[in-house]
Amino acid sequence: MDIKVNVRKSAGDAYVVELAGEIDVYTSPKVKDAITELIDQGHYNLVINLEKVRYIDSTGLGVLIGGLKRVREHGGSVNLVCTNPQIKKIFDITGLVKIFGIFDDEPSAMKALV
Amino acid sequence: MDIKVNVRKSAGDAYVVELAGEIDVYTSPKVKDAITELIDQGHYNLVINLEKVRYIDSTGLGVLIGGLKRVREHGGSVNLVCTNPQIKKIFDITGLVKIFGIFDDEPSAMKALV
Amino acid sequence: MNEPASLSTIEDSAFVELRIPPKAEWAAVARLTVAAVASRLDFSLDEIDDIKLAVAEACTHAIGRSNGDHPVELIFEAQPDSIIVTVRDFSTSPHLESVADELDENHVGGLGLFIIQSLMDDVDFHVDAGTGGELTMAKRVGGTF
């Protein structure tokens, strides 16, 4: 019932935010902080890896949407890595599949950034 | 939150009762029925395999104790297979380790029956 | 909860009630409790995940609206082939009215409410100036989604 956030630099100026656990009303501020910090540092090309996320709700989606909006203002983008069918379904029903690039693995998500 | 009970004949006249899931006030009657049926059929040498049991409470212990008492009346015995430390601990604190033979695998439990 | 859902064992309506403090850290308790209740019915694991999410969204909303004085109350009614969940905050802030409007006019406002409407079979929101907001949602076993 907690979230682990791991941020690492990848190829080019891209950063990977790897999340593990549950993203809900309690844990999403931690995710928001990590993303906000990256953006404040001027990193606008992000891959957010949700492979180890077992649960996400609207507060977590709100954080991802907020991050996407901010990086887009700087011509950047956010790609997601997501394989869990239940979590993919949430992006489906909310229509967010059309807004985020969603990929089955990190290399594909990274490649599509550039 | 349920129990699976699998009964199979083994070497000699021994029977193995393999349990998987949680043994609590709701599911223990199913376990009791399986053991009672074996004893009613005249099988008094039992191995009860708890390797796949994630949870047991006093109602489950009561069923095992009840089975042991009945087979002992016929010179039989009940050996348990148990590897889960939390479940072993319950046999420890209740003193039931001294009453049941508790083994790390089915072959050892079976061998000790005869 | 990677356990197989058990066969239905409910003969009549059964009620489980839960109260949590109106704080973010307690929403997870509501999620786990409703999953435990739903797994007593014939719901598939996917359906249980849907119910969990819908209830979490309702709690998040209730917690967000709360002035911190009253717990969030959840009532789970387990019927043989459906679950009915009522989430009550006892907050009488004006924000409540706008949520009711959103649901009444089928206006998809909050993402959370939209998710609830997508995952559950029936959703109803009701505000009482004296007692606060009450969101009721139902899901049938093997239902529409």
Next chain:
Amino acid sequence: MNEPASLSTIEDSAFVELRIPPKAEWAAVARLTVAAVASRLDFSLDEIDDIKLAVAEACTHAIGRSNGDHPVELIFEAQPDSIIVTVRDFSTSPHLESVADELDENHVGGLGLFIIQSLMDDVDFHVDAGTGGELTMAKRVGGTF
């Protein structure tokens, strides 16, 4: 619940309340709810298993004593370094007195009560002829067992 217990996030006392029907099939809900509450504190996974089992034993007893009319009520008080659980049946059957005697005289009668006493730091049973039985148990983080 094979998840790492999270760091403590409770500043003051927080109360979670649960009511379940007095039937065997609902005991699992109490178990999962208390595990969710306890995992908000700094308990180890083993300690959470202990609390789960103790609460299950208390529910089993309460359900066994129930005449079926009243729910079993559980109150979880989460403090920064301990959890206090109260389990109330509203049954006023005479059986209650004997359970109180068992605990009072440190007589290890029911296996379930013995398990509760072994796993929890403090256990108290109290009977009121009018309102039924009330079992209170507390466990401290990193406590004695």
